[in-house]
Amino acid sequence: MTVTEQPQSMTREGITIRSLSKIYDTADGGEVVALRNVDLQIRPGEFVSFLGPSGCGKSTLLHIIAGLLPQTTGTVDVFGTPAAPGRQDSAIMLQTPVLFPWRSVLDNILLPVEILGLDRSSATARAHELLELTHLTEFAQKNVWELSGGMRQRVSLARALVTDPALLLMDEPFSALDEFTRERLNIELARLHEELGRTTLFVTHNISEAVFLSDRVVCMRPRPGEVIDVIDIALPRPRSAEHLASAAAIENEGLVREAIAEYI
Amino acid sequence: MSTSTELQAPPTRKDTVTKARRPARRGPWAKAWPPILVIALFLLLWELACRAGLVNEIIVPPPSDVAVSLVSMLDKAYFWEATWVTMAETIAGFLIGVILAWAIGTALGMYDWAKTAFYPIVVGFQITPRVALAPLFLTWFGFGLTSKVVMAATICFFPVLLNVMVGMDTVDKNARTLMRSLGASRWEEYRKLVLPSSLPLIFAGIKNAITLALIGAIVAEFVGASRGMGVLIKSLNFQLDVAGGFAVIVALMIFGLILYWIVEYIDSKVVFWRSHT
Numbered sequence: 229m230t231v232t233e234q235p236q237s238m239t240r241e242g243i244t245i246r247s248l249s250k251i252y253d254t255a256d257g258g259e260v261v262a263l264r265n266v267d268l269q270i271r272p273g274e275f276v277s278f279l280g281p282s283g284c285g286k287s288t289l290l291h292i293i294a295g296l297l298p299q300t301t302g303t304v305d306v307f308g309t310p311a312a313p314g315r316q317d318s319a320i321m322l323q324t325p326v327l328f329p330w331r332s333v334l335d336n337i338l339l340p341v342e343i344l345g346l347d348r349s350s351a352t353a354r355a356h357e358l359l360e361l362t363h364l365t366e367f368a369q370k371n372v373w374e375l376s377g378g379m380r381q382r383v384s385l386a387r388a389l390v391t392d393p394a395l396l397l398m399d400e401p402f403s404a405l406d407e408f409t410r411e412r413l414n415i416e417l418a419r420l421h422e423e424l425g426r427t428t429l430f431v432t433h434n435i436s437e438a439v440f441l442s443d444r445v446v447c448m449r450p451r452p453g454e455v456i457d458v459i460d461i462a463l464p465r466p467r468s469a470e471h472l473a474s475a476a477a478i479e480n481e482g483l484v485r486e487a488i489a490e491y492i
Numbered sequence: 493m494s495t496s497t498e499l500q501a502p503p504t505r506k507d508t509v510t511k512a513r514r515p516a517r518r519g520p521w522a523k524a525w526p527p528i529l530v531i532a533l534f535l536l537l538w539e540l541a542c543r544a545g546l547v548n549e550i551i552v553p554p555p556s557d558v559a560v561s562l563v564s565m566l567d568k569a570y571f572w573e574a575t576w577v578t579m580a581e582t583i584a585g586f587l588i589g590v591i592l593a594w595a596i597g598t599a600l601g602m603y604d605w606a607k608t609a610f611y612p613i614v615v616g617f618q619i620t621p622r623v624a625l626a627p628l629f630l631t632w633f634g635f636g637l638t639s640k641v642v643m644a645a646t647i648c649f650f651p652v653l654l655n656v657m658v659g660m661d662t663v664d665k666n667a668r669t670l671m672r673s674l675g676a677s678r679w680e681e682y683r684k685l686v687l688p689s690s691l692p693l694i695f696a697g698i699k700n701a702i703t704l705a706l707i708g709a710i711v712a713e714f715v716g717a718s719r720g721m722g723v724l725i726k727s728l729n730f731q732l733d734v735a736g737g738f739a740v741i742v743a744l745m746i747f748g749l750i751l752y753w754i755v756e757y758i759d760s761k762v763v764f765w766r767s768h769t
């Protein structure tokens with residue numbers, strides 16, 4: 229693993245989730261236990277996937293870590309401080325790219341810089357680096373409607389990385405894409421992760437995607453949303469296309485499948 | 493069998509390609525000539541009907557008379573004075589109506605309770621024929637320009653207000669989540685997301701408003717005024733100068749079109765992404 233530079237906060241204690249529960253009030257006056265008693269310790273620089281069937285609380289967990297939702301009980305500490313929105317050291321990437329058609333590709337990437345009030349000229353230089361890393365160099369001044377779905381998600385990834393966040397939260401970022409594009413983007417994401425070394429929490433339904441990308445896979449079950457197992461992935465880094473269907477990958481997928489077998 | 497047909501296909505395909513390319517080369521003219529042809533045909537039939545005595549020239553003058561009237565008006569001070577008055581009323585009413593609708597619509601749209609509370613009233617006024625208020629405005633604001641500006645503003649206020657409010661509801665939920673995750677303030681969220689997201693709908697309302705403003709100004713002039721193109725039409729009709737009346741209507745149409753084109757041009761520059769969403 230080639231970690232180039234580590235932001236200061238990364239040297240702190242990573243992400244600590246203690247006895248976290250989330251209960252939603254439903255419209256008909258009932259309650260839904262979306263998360264129950266989640267305890268997790270995520271090390272700085274780790275790539276962790278959250279895997280489980282629909283409705284097991286993966287998005288809820290990610291949104292709580294992003295500070296977008298209040299938890300019912302428990303605590304979430306991100307690099308030593310409670311989870312909150314508007315932090316420069318964390319960024320979220322959603323299932324849809326959410327690009328603004330009235331902004332060029334470059335200006336879309338710079339949106340977080342404007343809102344967080346960071347220095348624009350150094351951020352612009354960084355945006356250009358990210359465009360290069362995501363193979364979008366010649367698209368900086370293009371309109372977003374001129375891009376394909378896969379390119380749009382790469383812009384969305386570049387926007388998430390522009391503030392140099394130590395924590396990257398991704399909620400099924402590639403699930404709306406076709407299989408070929410998804411695979412290519414996963415390979416790129418693995419490379420980016422190994423190059424930049426950001427702590428990454430990745431929500432997915434897809435077992436092989438989770439295994440290929442992760443250091444650990446958190447397996448979850450629905451109703452109530454609970455962590456049933458955390459699987460260490462024994463695949464070497466750097467990961468590349470040949471790890472997608474290697475014997476080792478398939479073996480790890482088997483372990484994950486076994487853990488969640490009774491819930492799917 | 494099918495193979496032999498396919499083998500013969502290329503020459504035919506080449507033919508279609510050359511044919512299909514031709515209109516594109518002619519540019520705007522290819523699009524412009526059909527309406528020009530239709531208008532010319534319509535005017536010709538109208539002219540012939542008048543010449544042949546099929547219609548009474550006092551009731552419906554031939555287009556040539558209307559054209560002569562219009563041209564002779566172009567160097568009359570009273571015509572330009574009336575034009576100036578009506579355009580001023582229209583543009584002032586339009587700007588006041590649009591700006592108020594924008595401000596009030598945004599304020600109402602920001603709060604869910606305000607939206608629910610005011611929505612039925614807004615729809616109610618939107619359905620009411622607002623020109624019916626013209627006599628009332630005349631008694632309130634008098635014969636001068638004010639009553640016409642108020643009428644024009646009122647008539648274009650509601651469609652814009654409605655579109656401003658509805659536009660704020662069309663904002664993508666994930667985009668709001670993104671803005672919140674960045675810790676954007678309410679104002680930043682409005683300026684960087686909600687406003688641009690609702691611009692396509694707001695401008696659709698504004699394009700509607702410019703034509704409505706002209707209607708409002710003319711109706712208000714009909715109801716009671718001493719100056720303006722509505723007054724001019726009425727007085728020419730009283731003098732049985734029907735060709736003159738038609739000439740003013742044609743002038744109104746031309747000025748209305750110019751105003752509409754200006755708004756449409758601004759729309760295409762501001763909401764340049766409209767066709768891509």
Ligand SMILES: Nc1ncnc2c1ncn2[C@@H]1O[C@H](COP(=O)(O)OP(=O)(O)OP(=O)(O)O)[C@@H](O)[C@H]1O
Pocket residue numbers: 252253254260261262281282283284285286287288289433453
């Ligand atoms: N705002 C809400 N109000 C009430 N219940 C909710 C709300 N959001 C989510 N839930 C419920 O909480 C549970 C977990 O939802 P969540 O969206 O976190 O699941 P998920 O694992 O992300 O599912 P998916 O894979 O389909 O995205 C579900 O049962 C869902 O119905």
Ligand SMILES: [Mg+2]
Pocket residue numbers: 286287288399
């Ligand atoms: Mg989800």
